[in-house]
Amino acid sequence: MTDFANDLDPLFKKMSRYVALSNAQRQTLANLAERAQSVPKETTIVEQGERCASCGILAKGWAIQSKSLSDGRRQIIDILLPGTFVNLQATLLENPDFSVATLTESTVHWFDPNRLVELIRTDPVLGMAVMWDRTQEESILMERLVSLGQRSAKERLAHVLIELQQRLELRGLDGHQKLPFPVTQTTLADLLGLTAVHINRTLKDLKRDGLIDYGRNTIVLQDVNRLLRWADFDASYLHNAAMLERTRKTLSAAQRPGA
């Protein structure tokens, strides 16, 4: 089994943080999928309250996971990047309590939840790696809760931009500060619990300060150091040793600059 480029490379790269994946284990993960589905952009693939008895892997594309209230307000729980498990809740429930919709054209590999349960029996180490991945996702949720509960609009925005950049990076998708960014300002608003108008004001603000630049579907993190400080960004919650080290260095290198 050679090691050529694979749809699931972002997943493998991400999971490699937890266990050194053998080729056999990569194969096992790849074989989890029963059918690969190509999904157009802006399509709901899991709908809150509707039956959806499959788990998936978002192999290509970006998506959002959200919850809606009966009056139409919605909160985006997280942005799902390539190499993310989708609807693992299906091991427990047939009717998810959240929705998932693609932002871009995507590929989703679907599988029966029982295969995951089975995996945990047959390859507990790999099973644990999946659990650890969920632990990581949970930490992202917790940090988002901190943002919504405590941080100002500017801090929230700076924080989530760095987060996305780092999450892409640990999937091997983008090493630098120019992000492909298929996320509208309205989407960003629903993610951060703000209005689109205020997102616009705040983006402009960050741009004026030289912290970011942005345009059609791109964001450039112009000054990562100052962003890190602005957002009081502590990478611990991403559970990535390398990033922690780098962030620490970055922060100590730039001693006392302030906003």
Added chain:
Amino acid sequence: MTDFANDLDPLFKKMSRYVALSNAQRQTLANLAERAQSVPKETTIVEQGERCASCGILAKGWAIQSKSLSDGRRQIIDILLPGTFVNLQATLLENPDFSVATLTESTVHWFDPNRLVELIRTDPVLGMAVMWDRTQEESILMERLVSLGQRSAKERLAHVLIELQQRLELRGLDGHQKLPFPVTQTTLADLLGLTAVHINRTLKDLKRDGLIDYGRNTIVLQDVNRLLRWADFDASYLHNAAMLERTRKTLSAAQRPGA
């Protein structure tokens, strides 16, 4: 192995939703613990960033899980009720990215994370039950995110009060609407992303409307139906079939009342 009252009954009751626990399995869970620790109230048992290589079960008492920013702001992630796993993250990391502190005098049963990994190998069904429990906790997190991002102060407060009541209930701890409530207004504020002053205003408001009554360490849900509607409470996220059914009934019984 007889079935007499046990420290871990709330845990067993809660987990019974997922699997019919045999006495042997109850024993297995009880044997996870290596040492039971009695902890005074208002004591930090897990500290963000500090080494803590054990998992625990909060058997008795209430606690809070929180994250702090470097400038002292803190966000309470969740209130931990009796029968809750603590720091399962330790299976992955030695330095948790959150803190846990008791609210009341508590008993914590500590165990080595490896015993949990081992459990998943030796009794996969029980292992899955633990995973399902985490799935449930994650759903609570998601719903809190919806609250902080979308709901008004009044809605947040009403929502979290019902949630706590139902979470107690599914541990067999309190069937009714009078809650023992070792939670200060400041704590509530840090949980809901509001200030203590505004919590006070909002509590007064709910009291004036006859929705709740409150006093020294107690809250009484006076009118659960109207609270449910006020909060737009959808119990799905608690993953409890019985509650869903009851909430549905309650809501349909009270056709068109409005605030």
Added chain:
DNA sequence: ATGAAATTTTTACCTAGGTTAAGATAATTT
């Protein structure tokens, strides 16, 4: 290319909830 639909930007105005501070109650300590 052209018209319709989304998205982004800007302006003017408003309100939910924050801030500060001080007094009232209750719980703890000595």
Added chain:
DNA sequence: AAATTATCTTAACCTAGGTAAAAATTTCAT
């Protein structure tokens, strides 16, 4: 029981971010 400390309550005032509406850009469908 007096004194200290924490919690709760109230009031006066303020601001971050919401609302509404319209113009400027882009994108998309025909």
